[in-house]
């Protein structure tokens with residue numbers, strides 16, 4: 001049996017049993033209503049994933065549910081916000097119960113892990129594409145913006161870079177490497193972890209932050225542009241794991257780390273006076289990150305440095321219209 005639009009919504013998406021305390025009205029009316037707690041800022045972000053552009057046609061509904069949530073949460077993580085609510089606009093070519101059951105079950109499984117409530121959306125027929133909007137809370141007044149990096153700040157990156165790219169490569173090309181490493185890297189591509197708890201900690205003492213969706217060069221470039229600064233990045237300090245250095249060519253893994261993106265790690269800057277706070281968070285295992293360079297003046301520009309020498313590099317990352 002094929003469900004119509006309203007049956008799809010009620011069978012697959014109107015599923016929350018427990019009412020969340022700030023939610024006045026969720027799915028089922030002309031709009032959702034939320035009460036914003038006192039002294040909180042509401043953070044809002046939207047992302048669209050389109051078949052053929054952001055994911056392959058043969059992606060499983062489980063992986064699609066994960067990826068679409070993770071890439072959206074990553075944007076809130078970069079603002080230091082705690083995600084609370086989400087809306088889902090789904091466009092699909094046909095009403096396929098098996099696909100919808102699998103997609104929605106995984107969608108709710110992930111939302112429950114993060115304690116996020118689905119509060120509305122839209123359901124349409126057409127080529128497969130998913131748009132999520134996430135809504136999160138920031139307690140107090142301190143924000144974590146791209147524009148606040150200052151000359152002299154230290155630049156850091158969480159986790160490792162280039163692993164999502166390696167996973168993407170392995171999904172397309174056969175390569176003889178250890179099966180465990182292969183699985184790990186593919187997992188990093190399909191199931192990137194949004195750095196939410198890290199963002200919430202960083203908001204207290206970092207100056208600027210961005211999530212790395214389009215590649216370090218492009219995303220750090222946004223911080224530099226908004227902050228009117230330059231940067232010196234040391235190539236040999238980039239967090240590239242042995243999984244890459246032992247199994248791939250140097251050209252490949254540096255290229256992936258700098259330009260591919262989709263690692264969804266955070267790149268952030270911290271002033272010298274706040275380094276103690278960061279080191280304390282690292283010591284307490286609240287955040288894992290690596291120092292990769294310094295913010296400089298705008299006049300000095302954006303430089304990649306290897307063995308004390310500036311190297312030539314492309315200034316752009318992924319861009320939908322290039």
Ligand code: ADP
Nearest residue numbers: 009013027028029030088090119120121122123
């Ligand atoms: P309207 O025609 O007023 O836009 P819809 O019929 O599109 O309303 O949606 C009815 C209700 O179902 C709304 O609360 C809407 O937010 C919700 N909704 C629609 N599609 C989805 C979806 N894919 N996931 C969650 N909620 C949805």
Ligand code: MG
Nearest residue numbers: 030121122123
């Ligand atoms: Mg509608």
